[in-house]
Amino acid sequence: xFEAKLEKGNDFKRIVSALKELIEQASWDLTDEGVxxxxxxxxxxxxxxxxxxxxxxxxxxCDNSMAMGLNMEHLNKIFGAFSSGSVEISSEDDSDSVKFxxxxxxxxxxxxxxLRLMDLDVEQLGxxxxxxxxxFTMPSGEFTxxxxxxxVIGETxxxxxxxxxxxxxxxxxxxxxEVHLQRGESxxxxxxxxEDGKLHLEVDDPIDLSFATQYLKKFxxxxxxxxxxxxxxxxxxPMVICYEIEEVGHLxxxxxxxxxxxxxx
Numbered sequence: 617x618f619e620a621k622l623e624k625g626n627d628f629k630r631i632v633s634a635l636k637e638l639i640e641q642a643s644w645d646l647t648d649e650g651v652x653x654x655x656x657x658x659x660x661x662x663x664x665x666x667x668x669x670x671x672x673x674x675x676x677x678c679d680n681s682m683a684m685g686l687n688m689e690h691l692n693k694i695f696g697a698f699s700s701g702s703v704e705i706s707s708e709d710d711s712d713s714v715k716f717x718x719x720x721x722x723x724x725x726x727x728x729x730x731l732r733l734m735d736l737d738v739e740q741l742g743x744x745x746x747x748x749x750x751x752f753t754m755p756s757g758e759f760t761x762x763x764x765x766x767x768v769i770g771e772t773x774x775x776x777x778x779x780x781x782x783x784x785x786x787x788x789x790x791x792x793x794e795v796h797l798q799r800g801e802s803x804x805x806x807x808x809x810x811e812d813g814k815l816h817l818e819v820d821d822p823i824d825l826s827f828a829t830q831y832l833k834k835f836x837x838x839x840x841x842x843x844x845x846x847x848x849x850x851x852x853x854p855m856v857i858c859y860e861i862e863e864v865g866h867l868x869x870x871x872x873x874x875x876x877x878x879x880x881x
Contacts, residue, residue: 618646618684618707619677625703625718627841627864629695631666634838634867636688638664643736644684650676650865654743662831663854663870665743672864674702682707684714685734694729701725707733743870748848748856749821750777754797755804755813756845756859760836762795767829769793772874777823777849782815786829812843823849825873832857835869 622628635642635653642655650673653666670676684707694716701720707713711733718727762784766773770788777783784795797803799817807813835857839845842859849855854870861867 617677617679617709618682619675619704620651620673620706621675621702621704622672622864623674623702624864625698625701627861628703629698630838630841631668631861631867632688632692632695634841635664635666636692637834637837638662638869639688641685641687641734641736644686645681646678646684647681648678657831657834661828661871662834663743665868665870667865668861669865672861680709682709683736685736686714686731687734690731694731697727697729746848746850746853746856748853749850750817750819750823751846751848752777752782752818753816753844753846754782755807756836756839756842758803759845759847760839763829763832763836765795766793767833771829772826773829773832774824774826775847775849775855777817777819779817779819779822782817807843809843821850823851825849825851825855827855827871827873831871835871838867838869841867 638657639655640658642653645652648670650670651666651668654663656663698718701718704717704719706715713730713732716729716731719725763773766784766786769791770786770793772786774785775782776785780799782797786793797815799815801815802810802813803815804813838859841861846858847855848858854872857869859867
């Protein structure tokens with residue numbers, strides 16, 4: 617038997633909405649330690665990893681580890697009916713469906729939905745621990761805006777990180793764009809916490825890498841889950857974009873850098 621109740625149901629709704637931008641279906645791995653999800657997009661270019669820890673739920677029960685295969689578009693449609701309150705998820709052992717119950721804050725309204733499970737053969741990829749040459753943390757809303765603006769101009773975003781700044785650049789048919797962010801400077805003056813509004817940098821090695829803008833745009837669908845986003849970079853390994861979900865866990869995206877034709881030669 618699996619039963620879990622998340623007090624802040626909006627967190628789960630935002631997770632589902634973000635995931636469906638990248639993946640069509642996924643296997644949710646349920647254990648006594650929490651909920652895990654790992655899946656590649658249909659083109660096998662990007663990887664997403666979700667971890668929701670057991671302690672992040674108001675109540676949590678998982679008698680036996682199980683995999684819950686779900687169509688993300690169908691799941692997102694169900695959560696279109698959710699407005700506010702809590703979400704309870706339950707499934708019997710060997711059941712072919714999962715039940716979702718939405719309850720408002722007053723407990724005066726309940727909605728119940730059942731979604732048929734899918735039998736998915738998903739290979740779990742081992743993600744090794746990696747030391748990164750550079751990482752930066754910035755307001756998630758500002759990161760979303762930068763990527764959105766870059767997508768208007770070009771298909772590739774170049775990210776240059778030094779000990780003092782981060783530079784986003786793109787070059788397309790209609791022109792060019794650059795955004796310079798200075799270390800320690802406020803990027804979002806409206807942030808509730810002053811430190812959350814600043815650019816924080818950890819740099820061992822300067823980094824200059826390029827990535828597909830369309831994938832970065834899909835990743836920013838998770839921007840509403842966290843006040844800040846952390847981007848970790850190293851040469852010749854996939855970048856990691858991490859959204860820490862307060863009290864719940866994290867959502868991470870992995871994307872390999874683009875290789876210039878000159879480098880291939």
